[in-house]
Amino acid sequence: MSEPIYVIVVNWNLKEDTIACVESLRAAGVPLRQIVVVDNASTDGSVPALRERFGAALPLIQNAANLGFAAANNRGIRHALAQGAEWVLLVNNDTVVAPTFFEALQKAITEHPRFAILAPLILYFDAPDRIWHLGDRLIPGTLATVSLYRNRRDRGQLPPLLPVDFVTGCGMLVRRDVFETIGLFDTGFFMYAEEVDFCWRARQAGFQIACAPKAKMWHKVSRSANRDRPAARYRRVRNQIRFYRRYAAGLQRPLMMGFTLLRSVGMALGDLLHRQPSLVSPLLQAWRDGWFGDPNPTEEL
Incomplete structure (x- = not known):
C-alpha cells in the first residue's frame, strides 16, 4: 500500500x-x-x-x-x-x-x-x-x-x-x-x-x-448491540435526536421534532405488534432525553 x-x-x-x-x-x-x-x-x-x-x-x-x-x-x-x-x-x-x-x-x-x-x-x-x-x-x-x-x-x-x-x-x-x-x-x-x-x-x-x-x-450486523436491545434502542434514538438538536436551524427544529415524534410512535406501535414491549419505554425516554435532556451527556459501562 x-x-x-x-x-x-x-x-x-x-x-x-x-x-x-x-x-x-x-x-x-x-x-x-x-x-x-x-x-x-x-x-x-x-x-x-x-x-x-x-x-x-x-x-x-x-x-x-x-x-x-x-x-x-x-x-x-x-x-x-x-x-x-x-x-x-x-x-x-x-x-x-x-x-x-x-x-x-x-x-x-x-x-x-x-x-x-x-x-x-x-x-x-x-x-x-x-x-x-x-x-x-x-x-x-x-x-x-x-x-x-x-x-x-x-x-x-x-x-x-x-x-x-x-x-x-x-x-x-x-x-x-x-x-x-x-x-x-x-x-x-x-x-x-x-x-x-x-x-x-x-x-x-x-x-x-x-x-x-x-x-x-x-x-454480521450488531452482534454486541443485540445483547442489550433496550439500551441499544435508547442510545440509537437519543443520539440521532441529539444530532438533530445540535445542528437544526430555524424551522428545521420543529420539523425534525415532529418527524422524530411520529417515527417514535410508529416504532412503538411496531414493537407492541411484534410483542417487544420492553423496547417502548427506552424509545420514548430516548425521544425526551434527546430533545430536552443534557445535550452533552457522559456515559460509561
Missing part, C-alpha cells in the same frame, strides 16, 4: 469475531503492526485470546472500562496518528473484508484525491450479495437522510465512486488532515451517531465524502 493506512478495531466481548476480522484485514495485505485493537474491558477472555493468536505484533490497547465506540476509537486514532498514519480506517469487529479490499481503497485514493473520507460497500454477512450500507444523502431542507441502495443486491451495477453526505463508522477511511482540522469523535455520543456528527463537521470544514463500492466488506 503506497499510503500508510492504519486500522482501528474496537472490541467488546466478541473475541471470535474480532479474531476473524483481524485475520481478514491481514489477508487483505495490511501488516499486523498497522492494525490497532482497542478492547473495551471485555470479560470473555478477548485479550488473552488475541495475544495467543497474534502475539505482540498486534497493537492492543486495553481500556479499564467500556468507554463506548467513540472514545475507544479515539484512543486508537491517536495511536495511529502518532505512528505516522496518513489514513485511518475504522471497522466494526463483526466484519470481514475482501482480499482486494485495500487494493480497491488505494485505487480510490489515487484516482479521487479530493475525497478525504471514503467508505466501502458493506454487505450482509448472511446475505453476501445484499447491500447493508453504501452511504446516506441529506433530504433537502431537513437533517433527515436517505440510504443509498439499501437492501438491494450487488450485481456489479454500482458506479466506481459515489459521493455522499454521510457514511457509517462500521467502515470508514479518514485522511489524516480531517482529524487535524476538526478533531476526533465526540465522546458524548458513546455509541451511535458519532460518525454522523463527525461527517457533518467534516463537510462543514470543506471535506468531501464518498463511497468506493469496489472495496467490499461483510457485516
